[in-house]
Amino acid sequence: MSTMIETETAADLLRSHSLRVTAPRVAVLRELSAIPHADVDTIARATRERLGSVSTQAIYDILAVLSGNGLVRKFEPAGHPARFELELGDNHHHLVCRTCGTMIDVECAPGKAPCLDAADDHGFAIDEAEVIYWGVCPTCAAAAVATP
Amino acid sequence: MSTMIETETAADLLRSHSLRVTAPRVAVLRELSAIPHADVDTIARATRERLGSVSTQAIYDILAVLSGNGLVRKFEPAGHPARFELELGDNHHHLVCRTCGTMIDVECAPGKAPCLDAADDHGFAIDEAEVIYWGVCPTCAAAAVATP
């Protein structure tokens, strides 16, 4: 149950990153705090409900700026439009249901080496290890048994 | 330096999975054995060079059948079209350059628990852990220093 952050909190977040404070940006940040793994369409819808009218392009621009400044994390599971979430610095991963697309946060395996280790980095400067777990959620698994 | 598999080898591969042997399928399999991390366009181009003319839709269909039957692995790094490679059963991961898009195979971290462990599976039946390492390749890193 995420709770939506306050307008002032969102504005401060923007200021602390030297970004201009605008109504659409504040609204997008607030919605992101309330909707887990939101896609562009969902964010646009929610933002419009709050502000009356915002162009889709603006949503794309805002999300690009926010993720470019490390305020927001973007991830793109195969077969789904891009998803966004507030960057909380916890480097968690994602678990996606192959059947219904439900997405859940998963802790980075605890007590193990940080996920940034590749066995051999081939000279690359690796800055991120993206992990997506694919499977079937309990609900879909139950439905599959019921309807074979 | 991958070496292209023989026509007969490709045909046998198809037969062993009860799939019909057709010229386009054999050609796609052969090209996949020669081109690492090939995308649809690259495969189509190479296949046409060999066979004269094959529809793009056929390439999509063939790749769908091949990956549906476990002959081919598909992966979709954010911001790039889907990539395909022969399934060799080694469950390796991928390292992608953020600048030029170069992709390299990376061993699954050796000696560690298999990559299928999430810290908490939330009741999901997890069947795959997809890992993509993001970074900058040596060439692009050097170029970035030269042209600041």
Add this chain to the structure above:
DNA sequence: CACCAGAACTTGAATCAGTCAAGAGAAGGG
């Protein structure tokens, strides 16, 4: 407090990757 420059937003068209659908053609079991 009004002004200005540059950043942000709107509008509308365009692109790219991939999918859908209907019909013509070929693989391979009988």
Add this chain to the structure above:
DNA sequence: CCCTTCTCTTGACTGATTCAAGTTCTGGTG
């Protein structure tokens, strides 16, 4: 050799995202 079924071709179409040009607004400055 023939028939059924799967495969391939053709062409239209969709969804997600990007590009480009013009208008509006934010926030620092006089």
